[in-house]
Amino acid sequence: MAGGARLKGKLMANLFLGLDCSTQSLSAIVIDHDARQIVYNRSLNFDQSLPHYGTINGTLRSPDPLVVHSPPLMWIEALDMLFAQMKDDGVPLGEVRAISGSGQQHGSVYLNKRASNALARLRPNRPLAENLQGVFSRDTAPIWMDSSTGIECAEIRSALGGLTATARKTGSDAFERFTGPQIRKFYKTEPDHYANTASIALVSSFLASVIAGRIAPIDHGDGAGMNLMDIHRKVWHPQALKVTAPQLRKKLPPLAPSSKVIGNVSACLSRRYGFNRGVKALVWSGDNPCSMIGLGLIREGAMAISLGTSDTLFGYMRRCRMDERGEGHVFGAPTGDYMALGCFKNGSLARERIRDLYHLDWNGFNQALADTPPGNHGAILLPWFEPEIVPRVSRPGIHRFLVNVKDARTKPEILRDPDPRRDCRAVVEAQMMSMRLHSRWMKLRPKQIHATGGASANTAILQIMADVFRCPVARTEVAKSAALGAALRAVHGWLAHSGRKPRWQDVVAGFTDPIPGSQIRPNANSAKVYDKLVESYAACERDAIGRL
Ligand code: XUL
Numbered sequence: 001m002a003g004g005a006r007l008k009g010k011l012m013a014n015l016f017l018g019l020d021c022s023t024q025s026l027s028a029i030v031i032d033h034d035a036r037q038i039v040y041n042r043s044l045n046f047d048q049s050l051p052h053y054g055t056i057n058g059t060l061r062s063p064d065p066l067v068v069h070s071p072p073l074m075w076i077e078a079l080d081m082l083f084a085q086m087k088d089d090g091v092p093l094g095e096v097r098a099i100s101g102s103g104q105q106h107g108s109v110y111l112n113k114r115a116s117n118a119l120a121r122l123r124p125n126r127p128l129a130e131n132l133q134g135v136f137s138r139d140t141a142p143i144w145m146d147s148s149t150g151i152e153c154a155e156i157r158s159a160l161g162g163l164t165a166t167a168r169k170t171g172s173d174a175f176e177r178f179t180g181p182q183i184r185k186f187y188k189t190e191p192d193h194y195a196n197t198a199s200i201a202l203v204s205s206f207l208a209s210v211i212a213g214r215i216a217p218i219d220h221g222d223g224a225g226m227n228l229m230d231i232h233r234k235v236w237h238p239q240a241l242k243v244t245a246p247q248l249r250k251k252l253p254p255l256a257p258s259s260k261v262i263g264n265v266s267a268c269l270s271r272r273y274g275f276n277r278g279v280k281a282l283v284w285s286g287d288n289p290c291s292m293i294g295l296g297l298i299r300e301g302a303m304a305i306s307l308g309t310s311d312t313l314f315g316y317m318r319r320c321r322m323d324e325r326g327e328g329h330v331f332g333a334p335t336g337d338y339m340a341l342g343c344f345k346n347g348s349l350a351r352e353r354i355r356d357l358y359h360l361d362w363n364g365f366n367q368a369l370a371d372t373p374p375g376n377h378g379a380i381l382l383p384w385f386e387p388e389i390v391p392r393v394s395r396p397g398i399h400r401f402l403v404n405v406k407d408a409r410t411k412p413e414i415l416r417d418p419d420p421r422r423d424c425r426a427v428v429e430a431q432m433m434s435m436r437l438h439s440r441w442m443k444l445r446p447k448q449i450h451a452t453g454g455a456s457a458n459t460a461i462l463q464i465m466a467d468v469f470r471c472p473v474a475r476t477e478v479a480k481s482a483a484l485g486a487a488l489r490a491v492h493g494w495l496a497h498s499g500r501k502p503r504w505q506d507v508v509a510g511f512t513d514p515i516p517g518s519q520i521r522p523n524a525n526s527a528k529v530y531d532k533l534v535e536s537y538a539a540c541e542r543d544a545i546g547r548l
Contacts, residue, residue, distance in 0.1 A: 015039065015092065016494065018487025019079075019101035020480070021207055022287060023070075023143065024058040026078040029483040030091055033491045036510030039079035040091050040107070041480060045081050050074050066176075069140035072109045075203070076130040076210055083273045093274045098494035099211055099265060100282035102290035102482040105225040105331075106177045110138035110186070111206075111215075113198040119213050122268035128210060131268070137197040138190070142182045147387075149181035152188070156181055156227060159243035163326040169222045170240055171231035173326030175315045175389075180227035180244045187245035200251045202226075212281035213266025217256035220332030221289030221339075229255060231320060231330055258285045258334035259493040282493040285334055285480040288314060288341055293334050294485030295450050295476055296512025298504045303446035304476070305435065305465065307455035310389075311347035313435050315340055315444040323441040334489050335504055337481060340442040342390050344435060348455055350383035354427045355520050358420035368424035369460040372468055374526035375533050377406045379415065380540050381426035390438045391541060396472030399544040400426070403536035405529070428461055428468035432468035433530065433537040450476045450514060459520060466525035468534070474514035486513060 013032045020027045024047070030040035043151060053074040054060065060069050086093060115135035122131045142148075143231040152172035160166040163173045164482045174181055199215055202225075208216035223229040229235040234255060241248045263419065265279040292314065295304050303315035317338040320330055334338040355365045382399040400415035400423075451462050452471050466473040488507055495502035 014097050015095045016485045016490040017096050017099045018073030018290075018485065018490060019082075019207070020102045020287060020290070020483035020486060021075050021078075021101065021203055022058075023104050023145070023483065026075065026082055026225050027480060027483045028082055028086060029480055029487050030096070031484070031491070031511070038484070038511075040086065040089070042082070042085065042089070043080055044085070046074055046078060047082060047086055048079055049269045051447070053291065054382055059143065059145060064148060066146065068143055068145035070107065070143050071139065072136065072141045072206060073129050073133060075207060075321050075322070076132055077127070079108075079207065079210060080128045082138070084271070094195060094276055096279055098280040098282055098490040100486045100490040100493065101204065101207055101211070102287045102486040103202060103207060103222065103284055104144055105202075105222055105286035105288060106179055106182070107141050107143035107203040107267060108179045108182055109136070109141045109201040109203065109206040110193070110197045111135050111199040112137040112196050115199055115354075115523075116215055117380045119209055119215065119266075122213055122266055124268045124271035125280070125545045132287045133209070137193050141443060143203070144177040146182065147176040149176045152181040152184040156184060156240070156243055160240060162452060164324050167322050167324065167326045169237055170227045170229060171320075171322075171482070172227060174227050178225060180228045180240060184244045185250065194245065197251055199253065201253070202286075204286060205253060208262060208281065208284040210276055211265055211269065212262040213268065214263065215253050216262050217254045217283055218259060219256055219258040219283045219285045219289075219334075220254070220259070221258055222284075222286035222331075223255050224331040225286055225329070228252070234332060258283055258284050258289065258332070258489060259496055261493055261497045276474065280490075280494055281498060283491055284486070285489065286331065287335050289331055289339060290483075290485035290489065291481040292316065292485065293337050293450065293508060294483070294512065295486050296334055296382070297339075297450070298436035298508060301445055301447045303444045304450040304452055307347060307451065307453040307461070309348050311344040311431060311435065311453075313342045313344070313439050315442055315446065317444075318443065319442065322441060325441070327392060327438055328441060334485070340439070340444070342435065342439055344431065345386050346390045347431070350385050350427055351432070351455065353385045354383065354423050357418070358423070360420070360424070365424050366458065368421040368437060369428065369464070372423050372425040374464070374523075375405055375529040376422060376425045376429060378403045378536070379422045379426050380412070380537055381423055381430050382544050383427045383430055390434070391545065393545065394548065395548050397548075399540070401540045403533070403540065408535040408539060409531065412536065412543060428435045428464050429468070430537065432465050433534045434541075436468055437538055437541075445472050448519075449473045452476050452481060462520045463493070463523070465530040466520045466522040466529045470522050470527045470531075472522065473520045475518035476514045
């Protein structure tokens with residue numbers, strides 16, 4: 001178990017539990033909403049706590065590096081373990097009013113015809129994993145890191161009328177990690193097991209099913225990450241289902257808004273852990289939609305950039321706008337509106353590769369940023385160490401250019417020699433300019449960017465972010481934004497279910513403020529440099545992609 005537990009000695013409270021099943025860990029956050037306080041916060045790391053599943057960073061290695069799966073039984077055992085830990089830590093689980101959760105997006109769990117009964121008859125005196133070990137028609141679940149479905153993406157995209165048509169219909173072009181292409185591959189490669197599948201769940205809806213003791217709906221946020229949901233009408237898209245796999249409609253649960261109450265927490269969990277019988281089990285959502293709430297992104301102009309292994313840029317949209325180039329994604333937001341998201345694979349991965357290339361530590365890297373001017377005298381680096389998602393680049397490689405900062409029309413020169421100081425600045429500037437360029441379709445116009453993720457602790461990087469986006473940047477503690485978002489969704493759903501009309505701004509108030517004093521303002525002169533340089537950067541990208 002990692003993370004600290006914090007409990008306030010209080011007689012009786014309205015507590016809400018948010019869980020987050022991410023790639024590497026399961027986290028729980030309990031909030032006392034009346035007191036506007038997080039009262040408990042704990043994580044369980046899969047590799048460390050459940051070594052018998054043999055995972056590395058929560059995933060199972062396969063001989064094919066494109067194939068990445070996780071064992072769904074491990075998530076269930078983790079749930080049992082975390083609840084037991086909460087009880088040991090003295091969390092008054094009897095005071096929890098509602099539970100919701102967040103799951104890594106896109107991953108799929110395949111259940112056989114025994115699942116429904118097994119969920120309804122969970123025996124409280126047996127571990128959850130023992131109760132459920134016979135319910136799978138496929139032992140492992142392909143997760144979002146799996147990129148083995150290139151052929152299936154091409155088939156689905158073509159059957160739906162091409163890239164733009166696929167994005168217009170489902171919110172995204174067909175992507176390898178999305179659930180539809182994954183289901184199609186399963187049907188093609190293991191037709192018998194596909195035929196034995198009675199129900200397909202997402203990571204989120206699977207764990208919601210265990211909490212509620214019945215097959216749970218898929219919410220509009222996570223449903224949009226499947227290439228199977230009509231993004232406008234928020235119903236299953238009949239053509240998308242048809243071109244993905246036969247009999248698919250029968251195997252999918254209903255779709256539901258993120259605020260839907262599925263029912264009460266299962267009798268088994270009440271008996272095992274002391275939840276009251278009336279505790280409401282809400283639909284779960286994806287980690288990104290939950291983070292929208294955990295970061296307080298509930299109105300136009302709200303945008304966040306998470307600097308993690310991959311960098312992710314996402315923001316709130318009242319109306320559904322599409323990326324006609326098919327690079328970005330539109331998901332449902334838990335508020336009932338939409339969210340736009342771009343996933344830039346070479347995030348910390350690329351920053352660390354440059355740092356390590358020159359044997360620097362972070363101080364050395366930051367010194368290089370301090371020693372070089374905004375705009376880097378026109379030196380640009382495209383850091384595609386790994387195949388990139390945005391823009392789509394399937395062949396990894398890094399490309400260095402020297403551009404004429406005064407005239408974007410001059411053809412960029414190719415730079416051959418590495419240079420430590422120049423490359424450190426170039427990698428960060430490239431990431432920020434790429435995010436600016438490839439998020440134009442979102443039309444977000446942020447008033448402030450919420451910077452989150454490990455690298456957001458680096459103020460030198462955040463200054464470049466503020467300058468490139470011409471926008472103040474403030475840091476928010478992200479580590480738990482998905483679990484916090486789930487707990488806040490539980491509050492909203494519970495209030496709505498009890499007949500009140502909760503407003504999102506009242507629900508999130510007091511929980512989502514940026515870290516005090518963390519705001520960084522853009523420097524007007526540097527911002528001017530980037531306004532020009534971003535066009536040269538776009539030309540370099542076109543040049544490199546053209547040559548690939
Ligand atoms: C989003 C995506 C990831 C996962 C991982 O499209 O693939 O952010 O949700 O948690």
